[in-house]
Amino acid sequence: MLVVDRIGKTYPNGVRALDGISLNVAPGEILVVIGGSGCGKSTMLRAISGLDTPSQGKVVLDGMVITAPHEQIGIIFQEPRLLPWLRVADNVGFGLEQCPKEERNARVARALERVGLADKARVWPRELSGGQAQRVAIARALVPRPQVLLLDEPFSALDAFTRADLQDHLLDLWADSKPTLIVVTHDVEEAIVLADRIMVMRPHPGRVYEEILCDLPRPRDRQSAAFDFVKRRVLAALDRSLERAVITDDGETRAAAGGGLWW
Amino acid sequence: MSLVSMTASVEPAEVAPAPSSASVARAGSGRLLRPALGLLLPVAVAVSWELAVRHGFASGRLVPPPSVIFQTFADLARTGELELHAGATLSRVIAGFAFGVVAGTVLGAITGYSALTNRLVDPTLQALRAIPSIAWVPLFILWFGIFEASKIILIAVGVFFPVYLGVMGAVMSVDRKIVEVGRAFRLSGTAMVRRILLPAVMPAYVISLRAGMGLGWMFVVAAEFMGASTGLGFLLIDGQQLGKPAQIVAAIVAFAILGKATDWLIVLLSAPFLRWEDRFARV
Numbered sequence A: 001m002l003v004v005d006r007i008g009k010t011y012p013n014g015v016r017a018l019d020g021i022s023l024n025v026a027p028g029e030i031l032v033v034i035g036g037s038g039c040g041k042s043t044m045l046r047a048i049s050g051l052d053t054p055s056q057g058k059v060v061l062d063g064m065v066i067t068a069p070h071e072q073i074g075i076i077f078q079e080p081r082l083l084p085w086l087r088v089a090d091n092v093g094f095g096l097e098q099c100p101k102e103e104r105n106a107r108v109a110r111a112l113e114r115v116g117l118a119d120k121a122r123v124w125p126r127e128l129s130g131g132q133a134q135r136v137a138i139a140r141a142l143v144p145r146p147q148v149l150l151l152d153e154p155f156s157a158l159d160a161f162t163r164a165d166l167q168d169h170l171l172d173l174w175a176d177s178k179p180t181l182i183v184v185t186h187d188v189e190e191a192i193v194l195a196d197r198i199m200v201m202r203p204h205p206g207r208v209y210e211e212i213l214c215d216l217p218r219p220r221d222r223q224s225a226a227f228d229f230v231k232r233r234v235l236a237a238l239d240r241s242l243e244r245a246v247i248t249d250d251g252e253t254r255a256a257a258g259g260g261l262w263w
Numbered sequence B: 001m002s003l004v005s006m007t008a009s010v011e012p013a014e015v016a017p018a019p020s021s022a023s024v025a026r027a028g029s030g031r032l033l034r035p036a037l038g039l040l041l042p043v044a045v046a047v048s049w050e051l052a053v054r055h056g057f058a059s060g061r062l063v064p065p066p067s068v069i070f071q072t073f074a075d076l077a078r079t080g081e082l083e084l085h086a087g088a089t090l091s092r093v094i095a096g097f098a099f100g101v102v103a104g105t106v107l108g109a110i111t112g113y114s115a116l117t118n119r120l121v122d123p124t125l126q127a128l129r130a131i132p133s134i135a136w137v138p139l140f141i142l143w144f145g146i147f148e149a150s151k152i153i154l155i156a157v158g159v160f161f162p163v164y165l166g167v168m169g170a171v172m173s174v175d176r177k178i179v180e181v182g183r184a185f186r187l188s189g190t191a192m193v194r195r196i197l198l199p200a201v202m203p204a205y206v207i208s209l210r211a212g213m214g215l216g217w218m219f220v221v222a223a224e225f226m227g228a229s230t231g232l233g234f235l236l237i238d239g240q241q242l243g244k245p246a247q248i249v250a251a252i253v254a255f256a257i258l259g260k261a262t263d264w265l266i267v268l269l270s271a272p273f274l275r276w277e278d279r280f281a282r283v
Helices: A041-049 A088-096 A101-114 A130-142 A160-177 A188-194 A225-241 B002-014 B020-054 B066-079 B081-113 B115-129 B133-144 B148-172 B176-184 B189-225 B232-241 B245-273
Strands: A002-010 A016-025 A030-035 A056-061 A073-076 A148-152 A180-185 A197-202 A207-213
Touching: A002 A041, A016 A041, A016 A056, A016 A207, A030 A041, A030 A188, A030 A225, A041 A073, A041 A148, A041 A180, A073 A130, A088 A101, A088 A130, A101 A130, A130 A160, A160 A188, A180 A188, A188 A225, A197 A225, A207 A225, B020 B066, B066 B081, B066 B245, B081 B115, B081 B148, B081 B189, B081 B232, B081 B245, B115 B148, B133 B148, B133 B189, B148 B189, B176 B189, B189 B232, B189 B245, B232 B245
Parallel strands: A030 A180, A030 A197, A073 A148, A148 A180
Antiparallel strands: A002 A016, A002 A056, A197 A207
């Protein structure tokens, strides 16, 4: 169980990026954090990862307070951030330095197989496409078998096709060992494809605005009415979180500026 | 050249069913041709000067023709003088280069890594860098005598600055995002240096080593001008004082060969570490 206990973050220039965020994430749960830009999504993720320390509050994983990067917590960034001087296989095995060589090679080979890049093991990162590079980054983060995997807008730099492809792929990989996933995104469809629970955040300072459970059966059909229904809910919550009017044209949904939304 | 192009055109006919052999042969001839292209200009100049002197258009007394230079070079080599002088110069450069590189690497890495040390040390070093290094010569002679020590120290000073600047700049500009990957994988300080920082600064380091080596060769001449009984610099001075231009040019040629060889050696030794580079030019 990952517990985020009232974390806040104030930057040295006085900007308050996060204000008392609390949440519990169950093992194996997929939590998607969504919100407008500047609402502290990435700040929160970095605090959970231990890369940054929060100004207030604490992050606790199974009773251990996280103050620095932890072996049970993996992170995937918006960019693949592969090490250009290591071949793909060595990049994937980067976190397994302590492992005996044979076990490391076997695990790397299996991970590359799993992301469909077994034939690229001996290739330099510069020779990969954007989608392939991000798949290698996913393999690199999963290979040490973390209990929690954090993803910071992992697919936002990719084209729509590759993105949808990688979302399905991520769920596939998740099903292998069911780690807890916390995904930060600004893509509503991505949120609904992935999430068990969607957390909408609001900016200035970053707070939890609303939590939306998302229990559609998997695999999720992006074209289904149920999917669309959740999408409207999330969009409406986002709009309200930004104190903007919701513009609708179907006569069923209506909203006033800053007010609620009636279904 | 014609031979190479002939084999290139003949080969695919002989081994007709293998389509790749044509491209292999073409790549092979390209590999031979490309360096040859660079030889075209110097060879043309040398041949025309040789012909001009042979046919009496020029005396060749102050600018000796290639044949005379080659003869002088061969004589120097035969008597063992070339080996003696080139060896003396080379050992000075290597010793000075070694000291300069070690000092430049260590100080560059520290000032690049630690902002405090940078503020403390870098301004002084930059001020020292502004002094033309030859200006140190009189002082070095007073301090370290006229023999090897002062020469090697002068060369080391020349090598130090490009290496120091290169390493410092490279360490400071290592991508924060890549360093963060190291942090996310909980690398210790030494592991961070070994697995992230060192490989990341490698390309810039090699360039600074090559620049340092170039300056090393420059400063060895200055060092040998200030009084030496051996070395290629001594051959230069000796040739000037005794009016032997061919000896001067022969020494210059020796410098060119040694300088190019040491530079090539650095490139060769560093190549395995730089194969990952995504760069514009492929050598």
